[in-house]
């Protein structure tokens with residue numbers, strides 16, 4: 001059986017990357033990201049098919065019209081999207097595809113026929129989220145304010161019933177990580193078992 005994909009969402013600064021990185025580190029053969037499509041130009045050193053599938057806007061619009069994407073988004077005048085094929089490709093390698101998307105992405109993937117598991121990473125409070133974003137020192141003040149505004153919307157959205165299968169409270173990191181592993185335990189075990197069979 002092919003592993004199901006896992007959608008991880010939550011406000012900026014809630015700890016998605018931190019928790020996903022830990023999963024990748026502990027289970028390097030189990031999890032993988034899919035390769036997204038983008039209309040932005042490749043940066044030096046980036047290879048099509050590795051960092052992204054680099055395509056023209058015209059090509060991407062045709063693919064969108066063809067319903068080839070699970071979700072798309074526009075950022076800084078460039079389109080980005082996760083194709084159904086890219087996620088399927090990860091599943092074919094026997095790995096669990098991790099999709100880190102915002103609430104629009106969650107809505108869109110929920111409406112698709114991808115039978116994914118939906119996980120929300122929740123900060124302990126809005127105030128702590130703000131502190132983490134500031135302490136991270138990766139954003140300008142206006143970027144932080146934009147992230148915080150979107151975070152409020154994301155936190156409201158997470159309360160809607162039927163959207164997320166699991167909500168992980170990221171207060172103490174080690175507790176949150178254990179909760180995440182528990183939620184994924186069966187999926188991890190089954191991927192490992194399948195990999196052992198085919199090796």
Ligand SMILES: Nc1ncnc2c1ncn2[C@@H]1O[C@H](COP(=O)(O)OP(=O)(O)OP(=O)(O)O)[C@@H](O)[C@H]1O
Nearest residue numbers: 011012013014015016017018132136170171172173
């Ligand atoms: N449980 C925790 N306790 C304290 N700090 C944490 C915890 N989890 C994450 N952090 C810190 O909070 C900051 C935000 O975490 P991270 O970058 O993983 O968030 P994110 O959800 O991936 O954000 P973005 O969507 O902007 O990429 C980081 O500096 C991280 O080290």
